[in-house]
Amino acid sequence: MEITAKMVSELREQTGAGMMECKKALIEAGGDIEKARDLLRTKGKAGAEKRSGRAAADGVVAAALTDHGAALVELNCETDFVARNEEFLALARALTEAALHTQVNTPEELLQQNEALRHQFEDALAKLRENLVFRRFVRYEAGPDSVLATYVHTVSNKIGVIVELLGSPMREEHKALARNIAMHIAANKPEYLRREEVPADAVEREREVLAELTRNEGKPEAAIPKIVEGRLGKYFERVCLLEQPYVRDPSKKISQLLQEAGVEARRFVLFVVGQ
Numbered sequence: 001m002e003i004t005a006k007m008v009s010e011l012r013e014q015t016g017a018g019m020m021e022c023k024k025a026l027i028e029a030g031g032d033i034e035k036a037r038d039l040l041r042t043k044g045k046a047g048a049e050k051r052s053g054r055a056a057a058d059g060v061v062a063a064a065l066t067d068h069g070a071a072l073v074e075l076n077c078e079t080d081f082v083a084r085n086e087e088f089l090a091l092a093r094a095l096t097e098a099a100l101h102t103q104v105n106t107p108e109e110l111l112q113q114n115e116a117l118r119h120q121f122e123d124a125l126a127k128l129r130e131n132l133v134f135r136r137f138v139r140y141e142a143g144p145d146s147v148l149a150t151y152v153h154t155v156s157n158k159i160g161v162i163v164e165l166l167g168s169p170m171r172e173e174h175k176a177l178a179r180n181i182a183m184h185i186a187a188n189k190p191e192y193l194r195r196e197e198v199p200a201d202a203v204e205r206e207r208e209v210l211a212e213l214t215r216n217e218g219k220p221e222a223a224i225p226k227i228v229e230g231r232l233g234k235y236f237e238r239v240c241l242l243e244q245p246y247v248r249d250p251s252k253k254i255s256q257l258l259q260e261a262g263v264e265a266r267r268f269v270l271f272v273v274g275q
Contacts, residue, residue: 001031061160062092063150069101149178168262190241
């Protein structure tokens with residue numbers, strides 16, 4: 001079968017492979033574009049195996065939100081150039097939409113159960129020619145009292161948040177508050193919701209550091225434990241969402257803001273690319 005320039009061009013547009021690679025694949029496939037595409041995908045996967053040892057330290061976070069739930073995905077690549085590529089961003093969006101509706105818990109399972117999504121991922125590997133890593137995802141299912149919000153930092157797409165409040169999903173002020181708290185989390189990056197969730201060993205390490213700092217300031221040994229306990233408040237303020245001053249009104253802590261609105265914070269997740 002004659003391999004026409006139009007066929008080569010069509011295959012190149014679909015896969016992003018070079019002209020000669022497309023022509024060779026079409027010859028090998030006897031002019032069947034779908035078979036040629038599969039051949040290039042296979043070669044792309046082989047190339048991906050060679051690239052898999054390279055660090056995928058860049059990438060994006062993508063979020064999706066519906067009345068039934070929310071999802072957050074981190075997709076990694078090697079360079080900021082690819083992180084801004086529309087095909088890469090489209091793949092991140094597709095992964096997030098799939099994460100919204102899945103019952104599996106790992107990226108590997110999600111790709112395994114969705115053939116079209118797996119092919120899209122393989123096509124991106126072949127076309128973009130970088131090591132791509134579907135690193136992680138989180139899905140929150142909405143309950144009758146769930147007020148869900150998502151936020152992705154639109155300048156970089158490298159920081160994303162889901163937050164769930166317990167309130168009325170029908171009240172616009174509750175939804176707006178959830179959105180504002182999601183933005184606060186992206187800015188202040190708390191690690192825990194409340195101080196009771198902080199691991200005891202982490203608190204003890206902080207206590208030891210503060211004790212040594214206080215000792216170096218020349219404070220009396222007998223006074224150090226009381227001073228340290230006071231200074232631990234700043235540590236909890238840094239790592240616990242409910243303890244933090246609200247970024248839009250530092251005179252109020254997040255806990256006070258929620259109490260005034262008549263809602264509670266149930267949980268949140270924060271993704272930062274590479275962390």
